[in-house]
Amino acid sequence: MMGRQPCCEKVGLKRGPWTAEEDKKLINFILGNGQHCWRLVPKLAGLSRCGKSCRLRWTNYLRPDLKRGAFSEAEENQIIELHARLGNRWSKIASHFPGRTDNEIKNHWNTRIKKRLKLLGLDPVTHRPIQGEGGEKQNVQINDVKATLSESDNVGGSDCSQDQESVLELDDTAAFWQRYSMLWENPDVSESTKSSTSAATTTTSFPMAAAETATTAASAPESFHSFLSEDSFLNELRPLWDESADYFPAWEDGVQSLDGFL
DNA sequence: AAGATTATCAACCGCCCGAGA
C-alpha cells in the first residue's frame, strides 16, 4: 500500500488563507478552552478546517506571545550559529527564540540568511567555505563582503560616505568568521549542543545583517491582523484575553506585546 | 505607466515519532 491516510476528511474543508472571521472563532475557542485535541478544535469551534490547519494558524500566527517584526542583528547571528550546529532543525533553533516560530525562522533562513552566506562564500548547508575555482574563497571573502555590501545594501545611497562604515563592518565580519571557523574546527561541537547553552548565548556581530536591517526596518510591515483594531472585536476579545493568563505561561507578555497593535 | 521579475511568507503536504491501547 502506498501513501497514507489523510490526517482528516478533507472533503468540504476550507483551505488557503484564513479570514478574519475564522481567526476570531479560533481565538475565542482557544481562549475559552485552552489547547487540547486539535482534531476536535475545528468541530467545536465551528470551523470548516482540518485540525492541523488550526494548530498551524494558532502557533504561527495567532498566539499572543508571538514576537513578530523584523529579526534583529543579534537574532540573526544566533540563528546562523545555531544552524551551524543543529542543521535544519528549525523547531530546535526556534526554541532559543521565545516568541519566534520555527516557520518564521525557516522562512527567514531560506529567503535571506542563506543568500548572505553565499555572498560570503559560505555553503549554507555545511557552513564551510565554498570550494569554487581555486578553493581560495576564504581569502577573498572579505573583499566579497565589501563588494556585496556596496552592491546590494547601499540602496538609494551615497557611495562616498560608506567607506568608514564598511571598514567597521569588515572587522566585525572577520571576527565573526573566525569564531565561526573555530566552531567547526571543534570536534566536540555537535555534542556540546546537546548539553547546554554553551556557545548559543554569546553574540557576534554580523554586519550584513545590520546593513540589511537598517534598510528594511522602516518598511517592515506589521501585518498582525487589522481586525484586531476593530472596536467591536476589541471589546469582545480584550476581556477574554485578559482573563486567560492561566492558560499560557507567556500570556502576560503576549498581552503587552499586543498593545502595540491595539 | 505597465509588464516582468524577484522577494517574502502564510499555508499546505507528507513523513516521522511517541504515546497509549
Add this chain to the structure above:
DNA sequence: CTCTCGGGCGGTTGATAATCT
C-alpha cells in the same frame, strides 16, 4: 510487541507585495 492515532517537523508551494526595466 504491534498497531493506531495525533502532534510535530521540515520541505515546498503559491499568492501577494515589492522592485526593476
